[in-house]
Structures are given as structure tokens and as C-alpha cells.
Amino acid sequence: MPDTATAAPAQTPTVIRREDYTAPDYAIDSLALAFDLEPGATRVKSRLAVAPAHEQGSAADVRPLKLDGEALKLVSIALDGQPLAEGRDYRVDDSGLTVTAPPQGSFTLEIETEIDPKGNSELSGLYLSNGIFCTQCEAEGFRRITYFPDRPDVLTRYHVTIRGPKDSCPVLLSNGNLAETGELSDGRHYAVWDDPFPKPSYLFALVAGDLACHEEGFTTHSGREVALRIYVEHGKESRTGWAMDSLKRAMRWDETRFGLEYDLDLFNIVAVSDFNMGAMENKSLNVFNDKYILADPDTATDGDYAGIESVVAHEYFHNWTGNRVTCRDWFQLSLKEGLTVFRDQEFSSDVRSRPVERIQTVRALRARQFPEDAGPLAHPVRPDSYIEINNFYTPTVYEKGAEVIRMLHSLLGEDGFQKGMRLYIERHDGQAATCDDFVAAMADANDVDLEQFKRWYSQAGTPEVEVTGAYDGDSGTYEMTVRQTCPPTPGQPEKQPLQIPFAVGLLDAQGQDIPLALEGEDSGATSATKVLELRESEQRFRFPGVPEPRALSYNRGFSAPVNLKSEQSAEELAFLMAQDSDPFARWEAGQRYALRLLLQAVETLQAGGVPEFDTAFIDAFREILRDPQLDKAFAAEALTLPGESYIGEQMQPLDVDAIHRAREALRRRLAETLTDDLQEVYTVNTVTEAYSPEGEQAAQRALRNTALSYLSALAPEEGAALERLVDHYHAADNMTDRMAPLRLLADIGGEAAEATLQDFHDRYRDNDLVMDKWLALQAVSARPDTLERVKALEEHPVFSLSRPNKVRALIGTFVQANPLRYHAADGSGYRFHADRVLTLDGINSQIAARLLTPLGRWARMGEERQRLMKAELERILSAPDLSRDVYEIASKSLE
Numbered sequence: 001m002p003d004t005a006t007a008a009p010a011q012t013p014t015v016i017r018r019e020d021y022t023a024p025d026y027a028i029d030s031l032a033l034a035f036d037l038e039p040g041a042t043r044v045k046s047r048l049a050v051a052p053a054h055e056q057g058s059a060a061d062v063r064p065l066k067l068d069g070e071a072l073k074l075v076s077i078a079l080d081g082q083p084l085a086e087g088r089d090y091r092v093d094d095s096g097l098t099v100t101a102p103p104q105g106s107f108t109l110e111i112e113t114e115i116d117p118k119g120n121s122e123l124s125g126l127y128l129s130n131g132i133f134c135t136q137c138e139a140e141g142f143r144r145i146t147y148f149p150d151r152p153d154v155l156t157r158y159h160v161t162i163r164g165p166k167d168s169c170p171v172l173l174s175n176g177n178l179a180e181t182g183e184l185s186d187g188r189h190y191a192v193w194d195d196p197f198p199k200p201s202y203l204f205a206l207v208a209g210d211l212a213c214h215e216e217g218f219t220t221h222s223g224r225e226v227a228l229r230i231y232v233e234h235g236k237e238s239r240t241g242w243a244m245d246s247l248k249r250a251m252r253w254d255e256t257r258f259g260l261e262y263d264l265d266l267f268n269i270v271a272v273s274d275f276n277m278g279a280m281e282n283k284s285l286n287v288f289n290d291k292y293i294l295a296d297p298d299t300a301t302d303g304d305y306a307g308i309e310s311v312v313a314h315e316y317f318h319n320w321t322g323n324r325v326t327c328r329d330w331f332q333l334s335l336k337e338g339l340t341v342f343r344d345q346e347f348s349s350d351v352r353s354r355p356v357e358r359i360q361t362v363r364a365l366r367a368r369q370f371p372e373d374a375g376p377l378a379h380p381v382r383p384d385s386y387i388e389i390n391n392f393y394t395p396t397v398y399e400k401g402a403e404v405i406r407m408l409h410s411l412l413g414e415d416g417f418q419k420g421m422r423l424y425i426e427r428h429d430g431q432a433a434t435c436d437d438f439v440a441a442m443a444d445a446n447d448v449d450l451e452q453f454k455r456w457y458s459q460a461g462t463p464e465v466e467v468t469g470a471y472d473g474d475s476g477t478y479e480m481t482v483r484q485t486c487p488p489t490p491g492q493p494e495k496q497p498l499q500i501p502f503a504v505g506l507l508d509a510q511g512q513d514i515p516l517a518l519e520g521e522d523s524g525a526t527s528a529t530k531v532l533e534l535r536e537s538e539q540r541f542r543f544p545g546v547p548e549p550r551a552l553s554y555n556r557g558f559s560a561p562v563n564l565k566s567e568q569s570a571e572e573l574a575f576l577m578a579q580d581s582d583p584f585a586r587w588e589a590g591q592r593y594a595l596r597l598l599l600q601a602v603e604t605l606q607a608g609g610v611p612e613f614d615t616a617f618i619d620a621f622r623e624i625l626r627d628p629q630l631d632k633a634f635a636a637e638a639l640t641l642p643g644e645s646y647i648g649e650q651m652q653p654l655d656v657d658a659i660h661r662a663r664e665a666l667r668r669r670l671a672e673t674l675t676d677d678l679q680e681v682y683t684v685n686t687v688t689e690a691y692s693p694e695g696e697q698a699a700q701r702a703l704r705n706t707a708l709s710y711l712s713a714l715a716p717e718e719g720a721a722l723e724r725l726v727d728h729y730h731a732a733d734n735m736t737d738r739m740a741p742l743r744l745l746a747d748i749g750g751e752a753a754e755a756t757l758q759d760f761h762d763r764y765r766d767n768d769l770v771m772d773k774w775l776a777l778q779a780v781s782a783r784p785d786t787l788e789r790v791k792a793l794e795e796h797p798v799f800s801l802s803r804p805n806k807v808r809a810l811i812g813t814f815v816q817a818n819p820l821r822y823h824a825a826d827g828s829g830y831r832f833h834a835d836r837v838l839t840l841d842g843i844n845s846q847i848a849a850r851l852l853t854p855l856g857r858w859a860r861m862g863e864e865r866q867r868l869m870k871a872e873l874e875r876i877l878s879a880p881d882l883s884r885d886v887y888e889i890a891s892k893s894l895e
């Protein structure tokens with residue numbers, strides 16, 4: 001075992017602090033870039049029009065000009081045409097180049113660098129994805145292309161010339177408008193792009209390669225004709241239709257709901273196969289991971305289609321929230337991401353089922369953000385410090401950030417919120433703004449005070465809300481006492497009370513909502529759902545003139561991202577599950593009831609007993625199965641038990657084996673008791689029409705595949721159950737119906753499973769994205785030999801540690817989505833995990849750091865696993881040449 005002294009990298013990385021922000025010393029009014037593309041040695045010439053942004057009364061006020069730069073070879077540098085001398089005029093180090101004594105006033109700087117796209121395995125800056133030149137500059141990738149003030153508050157007009165070989169790079173793209181094209185000697189050609197909108201360097205993009213194009217048009221509200229082009233690798237163009245439709249829907253929606261219109265004549269999307277994240281909103285040239293563009297019924301599931309629709313919309317929406325108004329510094333990341341996630345969620349809710357969208361959002365928030373907020377990497381929506389900004393593209397900044405925006409929306413209403421949006425854009429269009437600016441616009445537009453609300457940006461941790469109620473029969477008054485607390489998080493031992501919109505309802509014995517008005521409000525203010533405004537640690541709310549409620553429904557619609565501590569009887573939960581008029585709360589009651597039963601079952605199993613489950617719960621499930629009125633997509637959600645990770649979040653220490661067994665036991669119990677109903681649902685929901693990825697038939701598939709999953713829990717090894725799965729797979733005419741049984745088969749194992757997995761492999765061996773599914777299916781399997789299998793799959797030709805999608809599908813799935821096998825008692829999962837993080841760190845440090853986070857959850861485990869996990873973190877930390885990315889996650893994980 002390594003000793004416990006943790007070795008920091010040779011140089012402990014610098015911590016960047018929000019409070020240290022200073023405005024830039026220089027503005028770059030324009031930037032001319034010229035690229036000579038060569039895979040191993042691309043030349044980049046840049047010409048910067050530099051102007052001082054600070055007062056220069058005399059030469060004594062002139063400050064050095066600091067440009068960021070990383071992994072660059074400097075070829076030449078000249079100021080106003082005069083070559084500069086190293087040492088005398090400038091100095092270069094690992095982090096950049098400083099012109100030590102620039103002249104007073106404005107000047108021109110010309111720099112030539114050489115970079116190596118082919119050797120760029122970090123996929124940040126300019127790199128090659130399957131032979132296509134492409135860029136990823138957010139957050140700090142532009143400095144890997146040329147020396148520049150690579151910070152979001154330096155906004156510049158870009159003029160870009162791209163020269164490259166005609167045969168391998170017929171398509172040459174950058175931001176803005178195409179100004180010129182032409183031929184060069186030696187089989188090369190060029191294109192010149194001009195972006196009229198000043199932008200920060202992180203929004204710069206360049207793509208060059210041999211790409212197929214799907215083009216359509218869109219007419220904006222005010223009559224602008226916009227060409228929409230989606231570029232993909234040849235052979236993939238037949239799978240771009242859905243993304244194109246999604247883009248048009250998103251453009252129209254942003255006009256109608258937010259009054260925001262597109263601002264150029266061209267909007268390009270390029271999809272590449274190797275990409276660190278999902279997608280990137282570069283001005284008028286979005287670059288995507290293939291996964292969020294390509295779809296057809298044979299290769300994409302209904303969920304994939306939904307994901308494409310939402311990511312295409314998200315990136316498009318950034319054009320206003322992110323690009324036209326950008327971030328002052330990276331601490332403000334949620335300014336654009338929280339807001340844009342909120343916008344994409346609203347889009348999905350408007351074009352799909354709002355309740356189902358909300359349920360899925362909350363499920364994901366609880367699976368990813370709540371654990372982050374409860375662990376060693378907890379940070380505020382607007383962080384106070386970081387070592388590596390790429391580590392802060394987190395569920396907290398994105399998803400909790402979106403919840404914060406949603407709370408503003410509930411507090412202000414749609415009209416008030418839109419008023420605030422208009423003021424925000426009017427004030428900050430063309431600027432780099434802060435989260436405070438956003439809240440100020442919301443406050444000013446609505447003439448309200450949001451000072452306390454701002455704590456949501458500065459305070460980490462998931463608040464806990466506890467509600468108790470008492471009915472006074474004599475006065476007919478219901479009194480609710482609401483308490484809020486928030487557990488400490490790293491660096492924040494004490495928490496202040498937050499302003500929380502907390503939606504509640506009271507149900508009478510018939511399940512009807514009791515109209516509510518608070519004491520002192522006039523009776524015209526009654527409503528079925530009352531949004532209480534919490535501001536103090538403890539508050540009382542009185543509802544006079546009401547009959548005795550049968551059940552209390554709270555945090556309706558998940559009005560705030562909090563944990564509820566209140567005790568409700570099983571009976572009350574069953575009642576809400578059947579009756580609550582708020583679909584989210586109805587779903588939630590079922591989840592809470594299930595969770596309670598599962599946690600009891602875990603205890604029973606740990607004590608060596610056999611778990612039993614309330615018949616009331618099973619009856620409630622039956623009601624859902626039999627209710628013809630119910631939206632089928634909602635029913636599928638309501639019939640899905642909380643996942644193993646979420647169950648694990650509720651217990652300490654976490655017992656992965658008992659959780660798995662408890663959940664399986666409840667699944668089997670439900671299947672045994674409700675076999676006929678499940679059979680019926682399975683049979684009647686067979687879809688016969690031609691495939692469409694949404695609407696009623698997608699809902700039917702979701703419900704039918706949920707029934708299939710329960711039915712497979714019936715003595716799964718048995719012939720009949722197995723046969724149903726295999727038949728379902730072979731009868732399928734779409735990916736959703738192939739994946740559902742295959743996922744179940746992969747858990748069951750045995751000959752039928754192997755044969756079906758093989759069939760799937762053979763059928764899709766040439767489809768990269770589907771092979772990712774094939775890898776993930778096996779990595780998530782509950783079979784005891786899963787780790788061995790994962791290791792064997794690393795040898796499969798499709799796998800490569802330098803391809804992020806492969807790493808995520810195989811290793812990421814294993815460490816993040818398979819708690820049962822990842823937490824193997826002998827520590828083999830942890831050892832494998834740390835080994836791969838270390839190897840990956842030398843290839844792609846962003847991906848390595850992201851992959852690492854599950855090791856940080858050690859505090860939730862029993863003693864022996866804690867020791868094993870910490871030992872692996874120590875081992876990682878003591879490795880030589882660790883990246884800043886991995887160093888930050890590993891060191892914080894041990895704190």
C-alpha cells in the first residue's frame with residue numbers, strides 16, 4: 001500500500017479565484033487569422049489590432065501585454081512590422097508569451113505559430129477527428145492554436161483565411177459569412193470567413209475536411225432567409241434529417257417563446273466522431289459529437305432522438321444566451337449554461353410532454369447533481385475558485401444552474417421572466433456579463449428584491465426542507481410549519497437560509513385539491529397549488545377556511561431542487577400516488593414509497609431475512625397498469641423503480657449487494673403479483689404503424705418495454721421469459737425495441753444472451769455509435785464477470801482509449817452506472833479504474849478527470865471499501881506528471 005503522504009505534482013497547480021478578477025489591460029479590436037493546414041504541422045499566422053484598455057497618461061502607464069499560449073511552437077513575432085527579440089522584447093513560458101514593454105497607444109502584433117493537429121490527443125484546440133480538421137476552444141483551447149488573450153471578456157472581430165488541400169479538405173469552414181474562395185497552386189485552395197459579431201476566442205471554430213452536406217432553409221420571423229447546413233462524414237448524411245427538423249423547431253420556438261431571432265444568413269453544424277463533450281455553440285458553426293446529430297430508426301433509440309432534439313436546440317439557443325451575451329469570466333459559466341439548459345428544457349416541455357420531461361430532468365438531477373452536491377467536489381453554481389476550468393462543466397453548473405433559473409421563473413411568472421430576459425439582452429447584448437447582471441435585470445424589470453435569492457449562486461449543497469402540518473378543526477385552519485437547512489459542503493461549514501419557491505397542495509378525502517389562500521390573502525387569491533415563498537430557517541403558513549385534508553402534496557412540479565425530510569405515512573403516499581393532480585408529485589409519491597420499501601428490504605436482507613413488500617404499493621402499481629386515462633409515457637415513469645445509485649444515496653454505509661438484491665426482489669414481487677396485467681399491457685401496446693420517434697407510439701414503446709422488463713424478472717433463467725426477450729429483439733424494427741430486451745439479456749447472461757449480443761454486434765459492427773451501445777450494454781451488466789468482460793472488450797478493434805465516446809461507453813459506464821460490480825469487495829473495480837485514469841491522463845486529461853469522479857464517493861462506503869478507494873486516489877496523486885485536471889479532482893476527492 002502506498003504511504004499516506006500525498007505527493008503533489010512537481011509544481012502545485014495555481015488556484016484561480018473569482019475575487020481576483022481584473023479587467024483586461026488590452027482590447028483586441030480585430031484578429032486576422034490564416035491557417036495553412038497540414039496534419040502534423042499547421043502554420044497559423046495571426047494579426048492582432050491591439051488597443052490599450054486602461055488609461056495611459058504617459059509611457060509609464062503602459063503595461064506588459066500577456067498572451068496565453070500552450071503547446072505552441074513560435075515561428076515569428078513582429079510589432080508594427082518590426083520583428084521582436086526574445087529576452088529583450090518578449091518572453092515565453094509554458095503558459096504564454098509576454099510582450100514586456102509595448103508602445104503607448106494602439107499597435108499591430110503579428111505572430112506565426114506552428115501546431116500539430118495530428119498529435120493533439122487532448123482534442124482541445126485544433127485536432128483531427130477521423131481525418132477531419134476541427135476545433136474545440138471552450139474553455140481554453142484557443143491558446144493551443146495561437147498566442148492570444150484567451151479569456152471570454154476579450155471580444156474581437158475575426159477574419160479567417162483557411163488554406164488546405166482540395167482533395168482531403170474540399171470543405172473549409174469558420175464562423176460568420178463566407179467572403180471569398182479561390183484556388184492555390186499544388187492542389188490547394190482557400191476560403192475566407194468574416195464574422196461580423198465580435199466574439200471571445202472560445203467561440204472561434206474551424207473545420208476542414210471531406211464532408212457530406214445536408215442543406216435546407218429557414219425563414220425567420222422578420223423574413224431573413226437562413227441557409228441551414230449539417231455536415232457529416234460521407235455515408236452518414238442519411239441520418240441527419242431529425243437533427244435538421246429539430247433545428248428548425250428550435251429556431252421557431254425561440255422566436256415565439258423568447259422573441260429571439262437568428263442573426264446571420266448561414267447556420268452550420270458539423271458532426272465529428274471524436275469530441276470531448278456533447279456539442280459546442282461556436283458562432284454560426286456548431287460542432288457536435290456524432291452522437292447528438294445522427295439518427296435513424298434502425299440505429300437510434302427514442303431516447304437518442306430526444307437527446308438530439310434537445311442538444312441541437314441547446315447549442316442553437318446559445319446564440320443569444322452565451323454568444324450575443326457572453327460570460328465575463330469562467331466563474332460565470334452558469335450564466336450561459338444554466339440559462340441555456342433551462343431554455344432547452346422548456347423547449348422540450350413545449351414540444352413534448354411537460355410532466356414527463358420534468359420527471360426525467362429530476363431523475364437525472366438526483367442521479368448526478370445531488371451526489372455531486374453531497375460529495376467532496378460540491379461547489380456553488382457560481383464557483384469561487386478552480387484549478388482547471390474544464391472540471392467545472394458539471395451537473396451543478398448546468399443542471400442545478402437551470403433549476404436556479406427555473407425558480408426565478410416560478411417567482412416572477414412567465415411574463416415577468418420574459419420582461420427580465422428582454423432587459424438582460426437590451427443591457428448586455430455584445431458584452432461579457434456576470435450572474436449578478438442577470439439577476440439584476442430580472443430584479444429591475446420586475447421591481448423586486450432578489451438579494452437573498454442570489455445565495456443560490458454562492459451556496460453549495462442541496463437544501464433540506466421539512467414540513468409538518470396540523471389541522472385545527474374548530475377554526476378550520478391548516479397550519480404548515482416549514483423548516484429549511486443545508487448540510488455543510490467543502491469550505492462552507494455554515495449556510496444561510498435561501499429564498500425557495502415551494503409549491504404545495506392539500507387534497508381532500510376524494511383526492512380533490514382544496515382551494516388554498518394564505519391567511520391575510522383575499523379569497524380571490526385561492527388556487528389549487530400555492531407557491532410558498534420560504535426565506536427563513538423556519539416559517540409558519542396558515543390556510544384558513546379549509547376542510548380537513550386527507551393528504552399533503554409538496555414541492556409540486558419539483559418547484560425547488562431540495563431534499564424533503566418529512567415523514568408521510570405509507571397510506572398517504574399510496575393515496576397521492578393514485579390521486580395527486582400534480583403529475584410530478586404523483587410520480588414522486590410513488591418513488592418515495594418505493595424508496596421506503598427498498599430501504600426496509602435492504603435492512604431485512606442485511607439481517608439475513610426475506611424482504612416483504614406492502615400490498616398497498618403493489619395495488620397502486622396495478623392501478624397505474626390498468627388506468628386507461630393515463631399518459632403512457634407517464635405510466636412508464638411511474639412504474640420504474642428508483643435506480644440503485646439513487647437508493648444508495650439514501651443510506652450510509654452504502655451496501656451495493658443488498659441494494660441490488662432488494663431492488664431485484666421488489667421487481668420480482670411486482671412481476672409475480674401483476675403478471676396478467678403486465679402481459680396485457682405488453683400485448684396491447686404493440687406498435688403497428690410506421691416508426692416515429694415521439695408521441696403516442698414512443699410512449700407505447702416505453703410502457704411496453706417497462707412491462708417487458710418486469711416480466712423478465714419472473715424466473716429469468718426460465719425458457720418462456722428468455723424466449724420473450726429474444727423474440728422481442730428479433731421482431732423489432734427499431735433500435736428502442738432492440739435495446740430494451742438486449743439490456744435485460746445482458747444482465748441474465750447465458751447462451752441466449754450471448755447469441756443475441758453476437759447478432760447485434762454482427763449487424764452493427766460498422767456503425768460506430770451503435771457499437772458504443774454494444775459496449776455499454778456489457779459494461780452495465782450485473783453479471784459477476786463484468787469487469788473481466790470489460791477488460792476483454794478493451795481489446796476489441798472498435799475500442800480505443802483515445803476516442804472519448806469509446807471510453808465513456810465502456811469504462812465510463814462501468815465506473816458510473818454499475819455500482820454493483822464497480823464496488824466489488826476485493827477492490828478490483830477501483831484498481832482497474834485508477835489504472836485507466838492514469839493511462840488516459842497521458843492521452844486526454846479532460847476525459848481522464850471526468851472519468852475519475854466516482855472514486856471520490858468513498859465516504860459513502862463501508863470501512864474496507866473506503867480504504868481501498870482512498871488508496872487508489874493516493875496512488876493516482878503520487879503518479880508523476882499528473883495533469884492539472886486529474887490533480888484537482890484527485891486531491892479534492894481526498895480532502
Ligand code: ARG
Pocket residue numbers: 138139276277279280281314315337390393846
Ligand atoms: N458549451 C458547450 C455546451 O454546453 C460545452 C463545451 C464544454 N467543453 C469543454 N471542453 N469543457 O453546450
Ligand code: ZN
Pocket residue numbers: 314318336337340
Ligand atoms: Zn451549453
